[in-house]
Amino acid sequence: MCLAVPAVVLQINLDRTALVDILGVQRVVALDLLPQAVVGDYVLVHAGFAIELISAETAEETLAFFAEFPELAEGL
Amino acid sequence: MSVSEQIVMAHGSGSTMMRELIDEYFLSVYGSAELAQGNDSACLKLATPTTELAFTTDSYVVTPLFFAGGDIGRLAVSGTVNDLATSGATPLYLSLAFIMEEGLPLSELRLICQSIAQTAAEAQVSIVTGDTKVVPRGKGDKVYINTAGIGVFLSQRPLSGANCQPGDKILLSGTLGDHGITIVSARENLNFSTNIVSDVAPLNHLVAKVLQAAPATRCFRDPTRGGLAATINELAAQSATSMTIEESLVPVNPAVQGAAEMLGYDIYQIANEGKMVAIVPAEQATAALAAMRTDEHGKNAAIIGEVSGPPASGLPAAWVRTPFGSTRVLDMLVGEQLPRIC
Amino acid sequence: MSDLSTDTLLPDSTRKPLQLDGYRELQLPDSTRKPQQQDGYRELQQPDSTRNTQQIDGYRDPQLVARLLQRIEQLTERIKASQATKLPAVQPATHPSTLRLMEVCGTHTMAIARYGLRSLLPPEIKLLSGPGCPVCVTANSDIDRIIALTRIDRLTVAIFGDMLRVPGSSTSLAERRAAGASVEVVYSPLDALQFAKEHPEQQVVFIAVGFETTAPIIAQTLLRAAEQRLANFSLLSALKQVPPALAALLQDPRLALDGLILPGHVSTILGLQAYQFIATDYQMPAVVTGFEPVDILAGITALLEQVNAKQEGQVVAIGNAYHRAVRENGNPEAQSSIQQVFASQDSVWRGLGLIPQSGLALRPEYRDYDAEQRFQLDVEPTVEPRGCRCGDVLRGIITPPECPHFGISCTPSQPLGACMVSSEGSCAAYYRYGIQFA
Numbered sequence: 001m002c003l004a005v006p007a008v009v010l011q012i013n014l015d016r017t018a019l020v021d022i023l024g025v026q027r028v029v030a031l032d033l034l035p036q037a038v039v040g041d042y043v044l045v046h047a048g049f050a051i052e053l054i055s056a057e058t059a060e061e062t063l064a065f066f067a068e069f070p071e072l073a074e075g076l
Numbered sequence: 077m078s079v080s081e082q083i084v085m086a087h088g089s090g091s092t093m094m095r096e097l098i099d100e101y102f103l104s105v106y107g108s109a110e111l112a113q114g115n116d117s118a119c120l121k122l123a124t125p126t127t128e129l130a131f132t133t134d135s136y137v138v139t140p141l142f143f144a145g146g147d148i149g150r151l152a153v154s155g156t157v158n159d160l161a162t163s164g165a166t167p168l169y170l171s172l173a174f175i176m177e178e179g180l181p182l183s184e185l186r187l188i189c190q191s192i193a194q195t196a197a198e199a200q201v202s203i204v205t206g207d208t209k210v211v212p213r214g215k216g217d218k219v220y221i222n223t224a225g226i227g228v229f230l231s232q233r234p235l236s237g238a239n240c241q242p243g244d245k246i247l248l249s250g251t252l253g254d255h256g257i258t259i260v261s262a263r264e265n266l267n268f269s270t271n272i273v274s275d276v277a278p279l280n281h282l283v284a285k286v287l288q289a290a291p292a293t294r295c296f297r298d299p300t301r302g303g304l305a306a307t308i309n310e311l312a313a314q315s316a317t318s319m320t321i322e323e324s325l326v327p328v329n330p331a332v333q334g335a336a337e338m339l340g341y342d343i344y345q346i347a348n349e350g351k352m353v354a355i356v357p358a359e360q361a362t363a364a365l366a367a368m369r370t371d372e373h374g375k376n377a378a379i380i381g382e383v384s385g386p387p388a389s390g391l392p393a394a395w396v397r398t399p400f401g402s403t404r405v406l407d408m409l410v411g412e413q414l415p416r417i418c
Numbered sequence: 419m420s421d422l423s424t425d426t427l428l429p430d431s432t433r434k435p436l437q438l439d440g441y442r443e444l445q446l447p448d449s450t451r452k453p454q455q456q457d458g459y460r461e462l463q464q465p466d467s468t469r470n471t472q473q474i475d476g477y478r479d480p481q482l483v484a485r486l487l488q489r490i491e492q493l494t495e496r497i498k499a500s501q502a503t504k505l506p507a508v509q510p511a512t513h514p515s516t517l518r519l520m521e522v523c524g525t526h527t528m529a530i531a532r533y534g535l536r537s538l539l540p541p542e543i544k545l546l547s548g549p550g551c552p553v554c555v556t557a558n559s560d561i562d563r564i565i566a567l568t569r570i571d572r573l574t575v576a577i578f579g580d581m582l583r584v585p586g587s588s589t590s591l592a593e594r595r596a597a598g599a600s601v602e603v604v605y606s607p608l609d610a611l612q613f614a615k616e617h618p619e620q621q622v623v624f625i626a627v628g629f630e631t632t633a634p635i636i637a638q639t640l641l642r643a644a645e646q647r648l649a650n651f652s653l654l655s656a657l658k659q660v661p662p663a664l665a666a667l668l669q670d671p672r673l674a675l676d677g678l679i680l681p682g683h684v685s686t687i688l689g690l691q692a693y694q695f696i697a698t699d700y701q702m703p704a705v706v707t708g709f710e711p712v713d714i715l716a717g718i719t720a721l722l723e724q725v726n727a728k729q730e731g732q733v734v735a736i737g738n739a740y741h742r743a744v745r746e747n748g749n750p751e752a753q754s755s756i757q758q759v760f761a762s763q764d765s766v767w768r769g770l771g772l773i774p775q776s777g778l779a780l781r782p783e784y785r786d787y788d789a790e791q792r793f794q795l796d797v798e799p800t801v802e803p804r805g806c807r808c809g810d811v812l813r814g815i816i817t818p819p820e821c822p823h824f825g826i827s828c829t830p831s832q833p834l835g836a837c838m839v840s841s842e843g844s845c846a847a848y849y850r851y852g853i854q855f856a
Contacts, residue, residue, distance in 0.1 A: 002525050002631035002683030003417055005337045006474065022338055023474070024331030025261075027268035030608060032638040033752045044686060044743055045338065047417050047578075048267075048606025049635045052686040052749050058742040063476045066485060066712060267609065324480075337474070339605060340579075340841065392852050399480045400711060402534025405852030410830040411592070414579025415605040417632060418524050418551060418842040 004046035006054050009039050020045060083180040088210030098208060101185055106172075106193035110204035118204035120169055126228050130165030132156055133224035141184060141218055143262045145254075145273030148221055149191035151349060154278045155300070156225040157199045161280040162296040162352070164235040164287065165227030167199060172223050173207035177216035188219070199278035201225070232287060237314035237355075239294035245361035246319060246381035247354040249282060249374040250275065252304055253332040256346035256413075261335065268338070270331045275350030275373075282352060282371040289367035290360035297353045302409050305344040305394070307353050309408050312383075312393035321381040321406060324399040340416035344396070345409040355383065477710030486715035487538055493722040494540045500729050517543045518674060519721060520814050522664065523681035524551030524842030529709045531851035539718070546814035547844035549663055550681055552628045552656075553580045554812060554836040554843045555767040559800040560656045561586030564625055566795040567654065568599035573621045573793070576602045576610035581627060583839045587801040607639040614643075614651040623789040626655045626778075631683040633657050633778055634752035637759035640780075640787055654789040655779055658765055660684050661692050662776035668700045672815055677721040678704040682713070682740045687756075689748025690736050697734045703727075705737035706744050713740060759784060768836060769809025808835040811844050818848040825849060 007020035007029070017028050018037060022045070031037055034050040042059075043050035086093040103112055110118035136152045153170065160167040172192065176185070196203055258274040283296055294315075299307040304321070312319045321344075328343055336343050350373055356364040361379055368374035387393045394406040497517065521527055527547040530536060536545055549555050565586050567575050575591065582603060583592045595601040600620065604610050607624050614622035626636045636653065643651045660681060667673055680693060685706040696704045703724035707717025717739040728734050738744055756778070765777025780788045806828075807821040818824050823834050830846055833839035838846050848854060 002523065002629070002681060003340045004631070004683045004686075005334070023334030024272075024329075025268055025270045025334040025338060027338070030635075030638060032641075033634055033749060033755065035751065044683065046631055046683060047635050048608050049638065051631065051635070051683070051752060052743050052745075055742045059476070062716075062741060063479070063482070063712070066482045066716065267605075333474075391855055395852075398532075398534050399478065400483045400533060400535075400538060401480075402537045404531065404534040404537075405850065405855070407850040407852075411583055414582060414603050416580045416841045417578045417605075417628060418528075418553060418580050418840065 002046060004044040004051060006042055007045045007050075009037055009041045009043060009050075012037070012039060018050065020050070077181060081182055083176045083178055083182065083185065083210055085178055085210050085212065087176070088208055094208060101182070101189050102206060102208075105186075105189040106196055106203050108202035108204050110169075110202065111206065118169070120204065120226070122168075122228060124228075124230070128229050128234065130160050130163050130227040130229070130234070131224070132159040133222065134159065135220060135222040137217060137220050138259065139217060140259075140262050141188065143258050143274055145258060146276035146349075147188055147191050148219065149188035150195045150276050152221040152223045153192055153195040153199060153201070154276050154349060156223040157201060157278040157280050158298045158352075160225050160227035161278075161283040162235070162298060163227075164229060164232040164283070164296075166230050166284070167201050167225055167227040167278075167280050169204045170196070170201050170223050170225045171205045171207075172203050172221065173209070175209045175211060175216055175220040175222075177211055177218050178213040180218050185219070195278060199280055201278075235293070235295040237295045237297060237311045240311055240315035240317050240319075240355045240383050241294065241357070242317060242383055242385045243358050244294060244355050244383040245358055245379050246308070246321065246383065247356055247361065247364055247368065248304070248326065248378055248380045249279070249352040249354075249368050249371075250350075250376040251327045251329045251332065252299075252348060252351070253336060253341075253343050253346035254329060255349040256303070256341075257332045257335045259347075260339070260341075268335065270335060272329060272331050272335070275348060277350035277373050279350065279352050279373055282368060282374050285367040285371055286354055286356075286364050290356050290364035292357045292360050293364060294355040294357070296355075299348045299351055299353055301347050303343075303345040303347055304353065305342070305406050305408050308394045308406055311353070311355065315383075316386050318384045318387045318393045318395065319381060320384065320395040320397055320403065322397050325378055325380045327376045327378050340418070341413055342409075344406060345413055474710065477708070477712040479712065482712045483538075483715060486712065486719055489719050490543070490715065490722060491540050493719065493726060494542050497722065497726050497729065498542065500726065517676045517722070517725065518546060518814075519543060519677045519679060519718065520546045520548045520675050521679040522548040522550040522660070523679075523684070524554065524840070524844075525683070525709055526679060526681065526707075526714065527551070527844055527847045528842040529711075530714060531847040531853055533711045533714075534851070535711065535714060536853055543718070546675070546817070547811070547847070548667065548678075548814055549767065549770055549812040550629070550660065551812075551837070551840050551842050551844070552632070552658060553584055553840035554808065555658060555663075555769065556584070556627055556656050556836065557766040557768050557800075558587055558802055559766065559797070561590075562797050562800060563790070563795055564591065564654065565589060565594060566797045567623050567789065567793065568594040568601060569796065570621075570793055572619065573623060574600040574602050574613065574617065575623050575625060576604050576607075576613060577625045578627065579603045579605075580841050581625060583833070584836050585803070585833060585839065587798055607636050608642075611639055611643055611648065611651060614648055615646075618650055621650050621652070621792075623793075624651070624653045626653050626657050628657055629660050629681070629684050630687045630756065631681075633760060634687060634749075634755040637755040640759050640784060641755075643787060644784070652787045652789040652792050653780070655760070655777075657760065657778035658767065659762065659776050659778065661688070661695070662773050663767065663770065664693070664696060666770055666773045666776075667813065668696065668702060670813065673813065675702065675814065676725050678702055679714075679717050679721060680704050680706040680736075682706060682708040682744065685740065685744045685748065687749050687752045690738055690744065690746050691748070693736045697736050701728065701734050703734050703737075705739050707739040708743065767812075769812040803834045806835040808837045808845075811837050818845040819854045821845070
């Protein structure tokens with residue numbers, strides 16, 4: 001029900017939109033649902049809108065965590 | 077735009093205006109000796125006598141007419157050249173017929189013709205006969221082009237998709253999806269921009285190089301409409317084999333992947349206009365790959381899969397092995413490829 | 419590969435329910451503004467494409483997938499062993515040798531099919547597809563209303579591509595378009611707005627189909643239309659809400675499930691709070707997860723942890739395996755957009771019937787933009803496709819191959835019901851990716 005892709009914010013425009021980049025594809029998306037987004041943020045894009053911030057740090061931490069998984073689990 | 081700057085009905089009526097159009101836009105730009113003769117048919121000599129010819133035709137209706145990396149003119153020559161090349165023939169002669177809509181800017185026609193000339197020169201083919209028609213405004217989509225082509229088998233027997241055998245390797249000459257995504261991005265209502273350009277190109281020289289290095293190549297096929305999925309399904313059906321693509325080996329430009337992810341498109345179903353699939357016996361696959369890579373249009377060529385025995389009754393014949401080791405069906409496009417939100 | 423030992427993991431009854439085995443809640447960073455920001459126009463930044471690639475590729479890493487699969491196998495064994503040795507504390511929902519997990523969201527169904535995940539999971543795990551395909555659950559009568567719009571002169575219907583080929587009682591939008599009706603496929607509702615601006619002579623009706631991921635986007639589009647006083651734009655709402663459908667599913671006595679895989683992107687909007695009732699009222703293990711292979715398997719891992727914990731007598735809680743995008747409270751801006759423009763109403767779901775307060779309708783103050791108020795619709799009588807088992811598929815009662823029409827009288831090119839034609843319908847996923855053959 002929800003095809004959304006991660007994109008990085010390149011530029012914020014004055015009309016509540018932003019230019020974002022998805023692996024080299026650029027599109028203007030609406031920021032009405034994410035007014036706090038800033039350049040450099042990672043956002044989820046669905047149907048032309050940014051719908052949520054993706055925490056890049058969390059993303060990286062989660063991946064690093066899984067990389068040590070399940071040895072890590074044994075320690076719990 | 078004034079009347080003198082666009083196509084009008086008179087350009088198709090057999091009048092002096094048509095004559096002038098042909099001379100100024102077609103003959104002087106991409107014409108050949110045969111075309112200049114102005115006969116109703118071109119009488120062609122073949123350098124060496126032959127009893128087998130390759131013959132193909134295609135019509136081109138692409139919108140928009142101009143896109144990054146090409147236009148309808150380049151497409152019209154490349155498409156027919158490539159169809160001839162896939163059967164192992166050396167393309168020689170093309171026909172080229174225009175159906176133009178009243179109102180088509182002459183400046184656009186000129187650019188298209190220049191593109192035709194350039195592409196024909198690249199492919200080393202001649203445009204030897206043609207036709208010019210004009211339809212009233214609203215009855216055509218700016219311009220349609222039909223090309224037909226003749227090729228000969230110089231050192232090669234005709235190739236066929238039926239020749240594929242279990243154990244053969246599947247080669248792909250480069251990145252998937254470039255053309256389709258370029259067209260989609262040029263359509264205004266999808267509103268995205270990329271640095272992707274269409275791969276539209278004549279590939280007869282690439283095919284010749286591969287055949288030189290790997291003469292036992294079973295066949296070639298260009299994955300145009302319906303993408304790689306259509307090609308693999310067709311080849312498997314023609315040869316009563318199964319084919320499996322290794323997803324991790326398929327070359328894809330990251331921006332193409334990004335666009336496909338955003339729109340929900342399947343990379344395997346996106347059209348390509350400058351790519352070749354080759355089915356090559358395993359012992360010649362490395363040589364074939366090396367030959368592909370020497371060609372300007374084959375720099376990113378890769379071996380992407382393998383042919384195996386016929387599918388068990390009721391089972392599909394075309395598969396993808398994911399990077400995780402699972403396999404799933406390589407399905408064909410049903411209907412048109414549309415952006416989705418789900 | 420790695421040298422993991424499998425002689426692991428004794429059950430630790432001191433662990434709190436949310437602290438799932440091997441999987442911890444991660445701290446979310448504070449999204450404060452970076453120093454160089456100024457109001458208004460900001461500097462163009464070169465994309466850090468390596469990081470962006472990692473967002474996708476990192477979560478498709480085959481090594482991580484393999485590790486998670488190993489973990490899933492361990493957990494499955496443990497659950498089986500545990501089931502065999504004691505009487506379950508709660509009524510067993512399912513056959514003892516199968517763990518039945520439902521992926522609610524259609525996009526999950528497609529992702530699972532595309533990556534071939536079913537065939538990689540232990541055979542004891544059975545994944546069922548649920549009613550989370552907004553196109554699949556749109557009732558025939560709603561499709562017929564959209565078709566009725568296409569018969570109105572000088573009116574363009576703007577839709578998402580997913581809707582184009584769905585059959586109504588007698589025809590589809592694709593067929594109507596071929597017959598000359600003005601049907602515009604859009605990627606974003608803003609594209610429909612743009613179309614309306616560029617074609618003032620046409621009435622443009624945007625068909626609002628989707629769940630809570632899409633509803634706020636449509637709400638914002640409508641607010642823009644109102645702000646710009648766009649007279650030739652209106653919308654027809656067939657929007658639905660996920661939590662009421664989950665409640666309806668959970669209340670169904672025929673349902674036999676061990677756990678729910680909750681939708682990732684609906685959850686970015688609603689947050690975890692919307693699903694608390696699943697744990698408190700139904701004690702059903704449930705985990706929110708994303709759509710990459712690592713996400714899905716991490717979600718299944720967390721879900722199995724919960725199933726195991728529940729078997730051990732522990733309290734069930736909603737899990738989050740999509741931390742980087744889903745927060746406890748979701749996106750408040752988006753939620754208030756929905757509330758500003760839409761109100762809950764009863765809605766008929768294909769296959770599930772009427773679910774109270776499960777749809778979204780335009781509030782009275784936006785009546786002017788309601789296509790059903792603006793236009794007189796001449797709707798044909800609703801005819802349900804005979805023998806179509808979409809309903810049972812949507813409830814996870816049968817799998818697509820178990821439907822007598824599957825592959826015979828119902829194929830993607832000649833679909834009988836929405837589950838086959840929708841881009842993420844269960845039947846389409848099974849057929850296209852050959853799940854039954856894997």
